[in-house]
Amino acid sequence: MFDHPTDRGPALPHRGGAGSRRDGAPSDPPFPRSDEVAAAVAEAHRREWAFVLAATVRVTRDLDLAEECVQDAYAQALVRWGTNGIPRRPAAWLTTVARNRALDLLRRQSTARRALPLLIADEKTSVTAGLAEPAIPDPDAEFGDDRLRLICTCCHPALAAQTQIALTLRLVCGLTTAEVARAFLVAEPTMAARITRAKKKIAAARIPYRVPGPDELPERVEAVLAVVHLMFTTGHTAPSGSDLIRRELTERALDLARMLHTLLPGDPDVTGLLALLLLTDARRAARTSREGAMVALADQDRSRWDHDEITQGLALVRAALERRPGRYALQAAIAAVHARAPSYDETDWREILGLYDVLIDLWPSPVVALNRAVAVGMVHGAEAGSAALDELSGEPQLAGYGYLAAARAHFLARRQRYDEARLAYSEALLLTENDAERAFLGARLAELDD
Numbered sequence: 001m002f003d004h005p006t007d008r009g010p011a012l013p014h015r016g017g018a019g020s021r022r023d024g025a026p027s028d029p030p031f032p033r034s035d036e037v038a039a040a041v042a043e044a045h046r047r048e049w050a051f052v053l054a055a056t057v058r059v060t061r062d063l064d065l066a067e068e069c070v071q072d073a074y075a076q077a078l079v080r081w082g083t084n085g086i087p088r089r090p091a092a093w094l095t096t097v098a099r100n101r102a103l104d105l106l107r108r109q110s111t112a113r114r115a116l117p118l119l120i121a122d123e124k125t126s127v128t129a130g131l132a133e134p135a136i137p138d139p140d141a142e143f144g145d146d147r148l149r150l151i152c153t154c155c156h157p158a159l160a161a162q163t164q165i166a167l168t169l170r171l172v173c174g175l176t177t178a179e180v181a182r183a184f185l186v187a188e189p190t191m192a193a194r195i196t197r198a199k200k201k202i203a204a205a206r207i208p209y210r211v212p213g214p215d216e217l218p219e220r221v222e223a224v225l226a227v228v229h230l231m232f233t234t235g236h237t238a239p240s241g242s243d244l245i246r247r248e249l250t251e252r253a254l255d256l257a258r259m260l261h262t263l264l265p266g267d268p269d270v271t272g273l274l275a276l277l278l279l280t281d282a283r284r285a286a287r288t289s290r291e292g293a294m295v296a297l298a299d300q301d302r303s304r305w306d307h308d309e310i311t312q313g314l315a316l317v318r319a320a321l322e323r324r325p326g327r328y329a330l331q332a333a334i335a336a337v338h339a340r341a342p343s344y345d346e347t348d349w350r351e352i353l354g355l356y357d358v359l360i361d362l363w364p365s366p367v368v369a370l371n372r373a374v375a376v377g378m379v380h381g382a383e384a385g386s387a388a389l390d391e392l393s394g395e396p397q398l399a400g401y402g403y404l405a406a407a408r409a410h411f412l413a414r415r416q417r418y419d420e421a422r423l424a425y426s427e428a429l430l431l432t433e434n435d436a437e438r439a440f441l442g443a444r445l446a447e448l449d450d
Helices: 034-060 063-084 090-109 146-154 161-172 177-184 188-204 217-236 247-263 268-281 307-322 327-340 349-362 366-380 382-390 402-414 418-430 435-449
Strands: none
Touching: 034 063, 034 090, 034 146, 034 161, 063 090, 063 188, 146 161, 146 217, 146 247, 161 177, 161 188, 161 217, 161 247, 177 188, 177 247, 217 247, 217 268, 247 268, 268 307, 268 327, 307 327, 327 349, 349 366, 366 382, 366 402, 382 402, 402 418, 402 435, 418 435
16 A cells, blocks of 8 residues: 555664663664665655645645755755654655745745745635645545645646646656656657646646545546556556566556545545556566566466455455446456466456446447457457457547457467468557567567468
């Protein structure tokens, strides 16, 4: 879970030699080593960035100013924790430092009201002309709204989907602009401009920094979940580049899904999404060979699957299905069938097909229809699979989708229609930009010539 670090015990400066004091009492513990401080700050950045930034934005109402103050707090931690010791509650320490810095800057500017228009304040936390300092939330207590406010702001429907992901990675996950640019395979100045434009749009459109009301929340949560899911799928199989997986994206998506589940534990869609991501990510280590080549599901070494993630995912999918199963819970249920199968040959494809029948009624989608067609072929044979895929050939959204051509090639090869299979694999190659997938398809094409 996206929990907070456990208490480390009192961290007091060392003022004498190791061992005991002259009066026989234990001496103060030594100063933490520089590598211990660096590790503690890095851990606090990974776990607490969103908490600290979200709490600071409530003071500044200015995303850029809040980021500046939070970055300054982390920089101070590298110095002060080495002198004063690592605090028991790093998030509270960082939040106090960042918010005090923000209040100091606002006082020196002597114009708090000019900072307010960037984000709409709520009446509980607005900064008055006197700059009354709000209370610091307790990071060890039950989560409040702050991180959910920040996520909902980044994933506002007024922003384009790719911009929502970029802003979420930057603000909620704490990635640098350079790291976000690498995730999208664009130049850093391009990504910096994109993020800047998004922040300006938030200001110009007066997008509120708040959790939507009960009438708006389901729609907004759906948008947030779609962003997290798209972030994960983009990392799970990278659209382009040399690597099959972009681990920085899948890890951040999992962090966000865990955070959302902590904030909204009773939401079955949130539970279903976390289950889906865990069950899918569990296969990560087996999806590539030690040389980085892609390994098909049928050929994966299942002993390399992450069985802890599978156990967590199975428990979550059961919980989601007991409530109101939505698209993510049903997709997770399909992933669970694969996870429970001792081998590929023992996969219950009839159950998978039945789940796809329910899913396509609930959430009609060309990609769901494609996956269902593959399940038809696995249950009823290659000819039936080919026929189901042919029915999708006129679907505009699948016209440039390489997986449709690859699935057609698979079933045509099983039917020993090798010339047509070669053409389909060649089409799939033309439509695929990821190097690992291209190598996999090229190998399948070469097998037809043997």
